[in-house]
Amino acid sequence: MIDHAVVDLSRLQFALTALYHFLFVPLTLGLVFMLAIMESVYVMTGREIWKRMTQFWGILFGINFAMGVATGVTLEFQFGTNWAYYSHYVGDVFGTPLAIEGLMAFFLEATFVGLFFFGWDRLSRVAHLVVTWLLAFGTSMSALWILAANAWMQNPVGAEFNIDTMRMEVTSFSEVFFNPVAQSKFVHTVSAGYVLGAMFVLSISAWYLLRGRNIDFAKRSMTVAASFGLAAALSVVVLGDESGYTITEHQKMKLAAIEAMWETEPPPAAFTLFGLPDVAERKTHYAVHIPWVMGLIGTRSLDGVLPGISQLVEETADKIENGRIAYAAMQKLRTNRDDAEARAQFEAHKDDLGYALLLSRLNIDPLTATPEDVSRAADSTIPNVPVLFWSFRIMVACGFYFIALFAYSFWLASKRQLDRKRWYLRVALWSLPLPWVAAELGWIVAEHGRQPWAIEGILPTALGVSSVSASQVWTSLIGFVIFYTTLAVVDAFLMVRYARKGPDGLGMWPNQSAENPG
Known part of the structure; x- marks a missing residue:
């Protein structure tokens, strides 16, 4: 029996730590490239002010970098403490990019940050x-491998379930690395980091x-x-469009939830600019549509169909039934490996095995499930539509605002x-928090929109937790909250202190605008 209190607390803990860690990651990605650009100008011109600019912004980068490392290490511990079965089930696949990130990218960063x-x-x-x-290259490489691992959770390619070991195993590492979701996720996330780094410098300079x-x-x-922010903001919008296309290919339910598209629309589907999603009635009130836009983004055509939530639930119910056949065959093979008929049935339906596990998530035996149980399991694949709907729209609104601000x-x-x-x-100064808001909302869309899956179509989130009690998770959750709150206070104190001091207060540059800046 699944203890859903343990599942909910484990999800809450991972979500809080991931969102907190992601406060530092995009700033690291963006600010380090700003440093590289400033120092490049210094080397080309020999003007001392550019060196001092690199050194001053480098201090704030260093504070942020240290906090990112501290929060990232504790984040990865949870794969062993709270998500042990997840680590066992997909560790052969998921662990590889994480190991490469640690051995190559992380140590590359650690080495060169000291030299910097x-x-x-x-x-x-x-x-x-x-x-x-x-x-700068090392920070991007670190993000690349992390996002490759995360993209595999969204689109599990290059691996298959081995019934003899009862685990997912890599069949093609190149497919894992060149996963189309990984490519679009990487460039979109890195570009968002560039926007954040540019806004950070713009806002403090405005102050x-x-x-x-x-x-x-x-x-x-x-x-x-x-200059850097405008190029990055334009890139985020263009690359976000590519992310929308990859979601259409691999996560249709997520896209339908983002759009609150309850029923399949005639192509090309409209984009819902505004509306009030009603989960109980499965409709969107006061919807304001922009014709054709969603169809063009999602299918790159005028005749491509974007399925609605209701149709996707029906398709999921069919997959659950197919998965039950695979599940029944798997149970036979666990007692008799030589059962040729069971193996043939399993091979024919194994791609839908994960859907049968949705029944186990509801504490229902897949072998004895009724049609009503299957319907409940299919309905459980609908994520939180209002959260996704508004998170996406606020994120997009921020993106267009950044283009306007940087262009001006x-x-x-x-x-x-x-x-x-x-x-x-004043506008530039007060815009400082907005890139963080957009980045966090983007992470919510990506991760919360995948629910109820830990691995899309493979492993429901509820089955990936460790065999721990709710009280144990509460203990670690409280510990993380205390630890991260302490780090937040220290980080805010150091950032504000050094930003207020400025280069003049740190003795890096005089405070007279009439001074010769060369």
Whole structure:
């Protein structure tokens, strides 16, 4: 019997730690490339202000990097403490990219982050610049392997279930690595990190200009942030479109939930700009549609069909019935490996075995399930539609806002008027939290939208938990909350302290705008 209290608490703990860790990851991805760009300008021009810019923003990067490492390590522990059966069942596949990330990308980052901070007086300009770019490359490689593992959970390719070992095993590592979901997820996530890094620099620099401090320093920082941020924001939207297409291919229920598309629409489907999803009645009230848009995004055609939630539930019920045949055959093979008829039945229906396990998730024996039980299990594959619907729309709205803000910033920078409009500086400052909001909402759409699956179509989340009690999970959850709250206080204190000090307060640059910046 599945203890759903343990499942819910384990999910809550992993969600909280993952969302908290993801506060640091995108800033690391974006800020390190800002450092590489600034230092490249320093090496090419020899102007001291660019070196000081790299060093100052590097301090804030270092604080964020340390927090990201601390929260990431504890996050991975949970695969053993809270998700032991998940680790056993898919460890051969999931563990490989995580191991590569640890051995290659993480150590690459750790090595070059030390050289970045302590190599200014020990390395030549060009050598230190190479270190900075390798550090930027290492952070992206780290994200690449993590996202490859996560993408396999969304689209499990390159692996199959081995009935003799009762585990998922790799059949093609290249398929795992070149998973189309991994490719779109990687470029979209990394671009979002670039936006966050650019907004971080833009907002803090705007704060300096509002107070008349570090004017030359801040204007140059904002110019880099505006250029880099505009390119990144445009990339996020374009690459987000590609992510929508891959979801259509591999996670139709997630896409239908994002759109609150209860019934299949004639192609090309419209995009719902606004609406109030009603789960009980399975309809969306006050819906405002934009014709054709969703069909074009989801199918790249005018005649491609996007199935609605009701149709997908019916298809899931059929898969559950097929999965029950595979499940029954598997039980026979566990007692008699030589049963040729059972093996043939299993091979014919094994692709739907995971759907039969949805019944076990509801504490129903797949062998004795009734049609009503199958219907309940099929309905359980509908994720939280209102959460996905609004999370996606707020995220998209933020994305278009970033394009507008960075485009205007770029225009002001080209006119050398970044410090002329105080209303703009206030808008730039108060926009600082928005990239984090968008990033967290994107993670919610990706992960919460996959429920009830830990591995899409393979392993329901409820079956992946460890054999622990609810009290034990409560203990670790409280411990994580205390630990992460402490880290949050320390991180906020250090970030605010060094940002307020600024390069002038740290002795990196004088506070007179009339000084020669060269």
